[in-house]
Amino acid sequence: MTTTPPLPRGRTRLHVVQLYSGGSTATGVHVRSLAAGLAARGLRVTVCAPRAAERRYRFAETGARFAALPSPAHRDAVARLRQTCGDADLVHAHGLCAGAVAALAVARTDTPLVVTWHTRPGGRGAAVRVRRLTERWVARAASVVLGATSDLVERARLRGARDARLAPVALPSPRTPVPPGSTRYGTGQATLTPSSLRAALRAGDRPLLLAVGRLAPHQGHDTLLTAARSWRGLDPCPLLLIAGEGRDRAALQERIDRERLPVRLLGSRPDVLRLLGEVDLALVAARWAGRSLIAQEALRGGVPLVATAVGGLPELVGDAAVLVPYGDAAAVAGAVAALLADPARRAELAAAGQARAATWPTEDSTVAQVLSIYDEFTHPPR
Template identity: 60%
Template structure:
């Protein structure tokens, strides 16, 4: 990707404001990737996001201007955003909270600035909050010129709420860069095997299968179902170890269950080496409906790790036939799917190959940027 800043299509430089309402890792990583690609194509980019996101994601490091939206109330944030958007050609809000800030910031302007909204995930709520969220969804999607949904169900939901134009735009993951000095294939393979065995030894999975799950330890994330499934694995020979990477409010309750029921489970806490953990696993598990396109599922398929996941949300669309899908909340089905894979090396190899092939069909970062930029051009033409 070229880093030369040239105004696209021979016209004045486009100014795009990217608005982020929360510090979601998935959303911030996507916005950083988008900002880098747009800047490389000659677009002037301003990122408005919580102050805490800049140190972690370095939006200014890829050439964007950064404007923090924290330390103030939402009305104050909308006023600040209105000033930033004064000379914007397009405002692109990521998530409902970001869109809720952008809509009043753009209201009543003499020059209409098109609003694009990317709906990364559906907000889960109940009771009065659920009704409030539905009203917010309707307001946001009807104000937007274009709504991007990261899954087909989000696109359909936007259309039901009255979106003028709703499109499916899968969000790509950044592909880890290859090392600058590539060792020989034999040396590289030996080094990879060595790292894999070291990680397995650290986790206590030497001589036994390793099953990995990654996620926030919170209600409705499926970890209770996963622990129930792990009971059935105690009778396998050798019994697999279930490692769970992540932190959250349910950790104490999960820990009590593990100890009381003597489950073959280890809680790893928050980890920054998810890709290496996946590479060391025999099977990866996504035990609950993911929000948007499950990052762990994408990483597992790219790494060639057999995946067992729930048939919910955007997962079936994401993985196709490259993973085993089970009903949500069905511990017996989950236990059986994992046990079946552990007993069938040929099936694991087949799924690993299918996973890599499926991952190759997903858009690259460059393709995602080009697709989004084409919509910006469409909205600002003439």
């Protein structure tokens, strides 16, 4: 992150508590980036998070104080947070669970509560009803709800938020230091350099496709496997690489073996950015996605992207990617085949992607926007 200006002289040094209870890598990276930027601007920042999150993101190295917090479901979570927030000027919770704990902790106080919604909760049956009620309660308890995408802002308004605003989360700059033992996508050290990837996969001159995400139903991997059937007829046949782990791994591998699909499950990878540098296309087939990290990294790196037209993806990529309906394997297969057969179109998308990425908010502009919101609630106009 670039150096940001300190607070003006005479401005009270605010104490802001950032609450991260776990969740996506994108959320954890954002909290770290925000903590660093706010501390650089002169705020006193405390990050409350599980110890595992501190080991991964090293919040204490940003200039913020780290305070360990148990899981939101732990009976002591609210009391521990209330104690930490005793002298806080504002609490900023990231995610629905963190928002619920924070709302309880600041209840019956005048401490402003900012809640950022980064993703849309999933689930089925009774779980959906419980989450809807929780969303409604958190939305109404918050001084303001910030949505990472426009559909999340609208969702907060529908749940009764008194104030809901769009606050896109910045993709960290390639120059931003990554915490030791951590990357934007996972932990550990890279095992392959770009030059050795094709040799390790024995891919030869085959086109390489990359999808990244937890091996779970909502990521749309089954759709990609169905699309892969038709790629067997292409010459050369592209090879789909899927980076990620999850409960569906065994089922996906069984299908790949049974149908002899040109797909490799790579498992959890710390070197996704290196992989992106070697592939021909990136794919996002999710049921819902906000400011997808892999989509952003693909566009910024000039890798053509095929993605589902869901959630925040259309507003994120604009015309710089090929968008297809969720669950439509034929559309995915057709888009991939068309791009592989058209180098000029791939080059056009690569250039458009990098131009689009240049318009996204930076870490500095994100910090500035958040700080201006804090000012509204901690330094109201006279």
